[in-house]
Amino acid sequence: MSGWWDDAVVYEVYPRSFADADGDGVGDLRGIIARLPYLASLGVEGLWLTPFQRSPQEDQGYDISDYCDVDPLFGTLADFDELLASAHAHGLRVLVDIVPNHTSVENPLFEAAVAAGPGSPERDLFVFRRGRGEASELPPNNWLSVFGGPAWHRAAPGSQTDPEWYLHLFSPGQPDWNWENPRVGDYFERVLRFWFDRDVDGIRVDVAHGLFKAEGLPDSPTVPTVIDGLRSNPLAMDQEPVHDVYRHWRRVADSYSPSRLLVGEVNLPPERSARYTRPDELHQTFAFAFIKLGWDAASWQEVGAQLARVRDETGSSPSWALENHDIVRTATRFGGGVRGRRRARAALAALLGLPGAVYVFQGQELGLPEVDVPLADRVDPMWHHGGVSRDGARIPLPWSADADGAHGFSPSTGERSWLPTPEGWGRFSVETQEGSDDSSLALFRRATVRRSDLHASGRFSTGEGVSWRADDGGTAARDTPVRLIARRSGGVSVVVAMGDGPVVLPPGELLFSSEPLIEGLLPPDATAWVG
Structure with missing residues (x-):
């Protein structure tokens, strides 16, 4: 079944760090309501809200104690209803995060x-x-x-x-549900219907592949690693009965009019992940093989070709993303500094030129870098239990250049923000970038508008496949591929210059570029759409 989500751009809102309306240093639902005009101005079709439900906040909300209420830290259920109605009035769909693998010890x-x-x-x-x-x-x-x-x-x-x-596959404060017990399935059906009945447009399913465990809970055949524990222990995830859960959830989602979207966090190789998006299961899963890539044409081509093969075999299109609240920001991952930010711009433009849904993490449109949070200020339980911190991608969003209120994140008279903003954070702010046609924010808006126009004109079509190629760029023989070409089956090519010099564009009309061409060539660390 096709839906609005097939080619949507969805913006992930991390409520803790988006906008703080009440001045307690933590973002909240009323802060999101106040910023809905900004979100609508980005040209996105939907919002994914990470958990705001009642929780002791040991894992920043992914330890839910009451799935059908709002944590007072973020507001009230009435605030959520107002947010949902206002988002719909702005033409934005809303996805709610549900965590079915584990709960909170305070449930x-x-x-x-x-x-x-x-x-x-x-x-x-x-x-x-x-x-x-x-x-x-x-x-x-x-x-x-x-x-x-x-x-x-x-x-x-x-x-x-x-x-x-x-x-507890995660922290000791997050006990795993026993999905072998039918009462757990009944419990979560009530949770789904609670949010669907409130007119939520869909849900994002956390750790969607982790509900069932191998019968008898035998020892892992290999010693799991710390951070990769769920992937490296095949007995703790991706068990066959999980698919029956999503077949049932799909029937529930399709019983509503319009049908509600189901998108899963399935951190598995593409061949395994695609099984979760068979026609009667989830609508989408994130392309995790893509989300962790560095800046390397050969790697992009290899992973892109793998995803294309899986799509051809299963009919399951990727849902593209390069950032989320668990991943190091691309501006840092791609080299840092000015060049890293330029590459992050190009990467985001490349994703927006591909067929299928694109998920964008808040601040990605601003080119925010990863922050090295001081040790004393780190709150991520992964840091305290395993020595890896995700706090650096979760720094409060800078709205103004002025340092008061953590650069407009909170009222200037408010408390210190839950994670500190670094010195100079205001130079990345929405206010600063609104005033520049060359900013990452301006580029993102131009790209979403152009993407929409190309869909309206038929140049971009739903369901297109992609063929991938990496080569020497057409300007000189090189041992290392520096030009990536992702050609949509409808005829448009997305070209990314990933080396130190300019590359030749294939024949056709220049539809969009992240940087101006130089004597007809695409400069390094830039993307163009050609058709």
């Missing part, structure tokens, strides 16, 4: 499970097991948490009568 159902004790029906909603050793002193198996350390925690540490441990 009343988990609290009841701990209190009820071993063998109780309350505990069967979660993954409890007796530990190894005579006194159950060792974890039930060798699985590691994605955040570091064992993926198990004692239900009642020190107890002589409760020998059980509970599974």
